[in-house]
Amino acid sequence: MLPPPPDGWTAIDIGESDTTVYRRGDVIAKCCAPTGVAELAAERDRVEWLASTGVPGAIVVDWLESSDGACLVTSVVPGVPGDLLPPAARDRAMRSLGAVLRELHTLTDCPFERPLASVIGTATDVVRRDAVNPDFLTDEWRLLRPSELLDQVVAESSYIESVLEPVVCHGDACLPNVLFDPQTVEVTGLIDLGRLGLADRYSDLALVTIQLHDEWSADPAPFLAAYGLPTPDPRRLHFFRLLDPLTWG
Structure with a gap:
């Protein structure tokens, strides 16, 4: 599992997927093991596409990937x-x-x-x-x-x-x-x-x-x-x- 940098991130329990989710301020990091990289990348692409349409949702902030897995960082949706x-x-x-x-x-x-x-x-x-x-x-x-x-x-x-x-x-x-x-x-x-x-x-x-x-x-x-x-x-x-x-x- 590829974690985000340790400084200031707090693990949160959210959703039903096989990812680990962290929050720091106004961003969310969703991280996965190598077996989940393709699925998480597909979610990243969908978040980016929806953000381009005007329908309200998150914005992709960063994407980290290595042999340990991947991490999708998005903006927090308020509310x-x-x-x-x-x-x-x-x-x-x-x-x-x-x-x-x-x-x-x-x-x-x-x-x-x-x-x-x-x-x-x-x-x-x-x-x-x-x-x-x-x-x-x-x-x-x-x-x-x-x-x-x-x-x-x-x-x-x-x-x-x-x-x-x-x-x-x-x-x-x-x-x-x-x-x-x-x-x-x-x-x-x-x-x-x-x-x-x-x-x-x-x-x-x-x-x-x-x-x-x-x-x-x-x-x-x-x-x-x-x-x-x-x-x-x-x-x-x-x-x-x-x-x-x-x-x-």
Whole structure:
């Protein structure tokens, strides 16, 4: 693992990736072992690309690489993670998030892709290795073997392919990856962009709406109205809610 210089850096516990994260002042350093360099470099490229679009997020400050691994240094995105907002702020936050996600989904000329077949391939590998994290599954899904859940995904994939709407997606649009100004409750930035790329818009919509339900016990109607899709396809939402937890592991 390539660490940042020792002076003034504090280790922080953030995210689900196999990286070690440090903070010093207004910069964040995300460091990895040699096996993770390609993945971290891909995240660096996505952070740089998003910063060029005007959608709020971090800025790449430095990139360090050696035989010990790599370290991505970015600016700190100010604000409060969505999962820590107080209840009184949540309605406004949903509207702000809907508008920003819509802005993200209307971007063009994205050089990164997450084809559905590739995502299902990742899920197939995770299931094959028996690496699915049960904490990411609902109580109902835990009653089934991961292979049975994957079978449901594969069976439904032809329908999803037939209605696919590729847009620039965050790829892990959960509330901790969205920062908000605690005063205005406007989105200040999107973080953890390792999965950003062209994918079906429902891959983001499914995660956001289920997070709003699970974390806030909130009706996602304000978010969906601000996004511009007040009546989403429940079949597509279910598909991507089921697929996502099978891809981590």
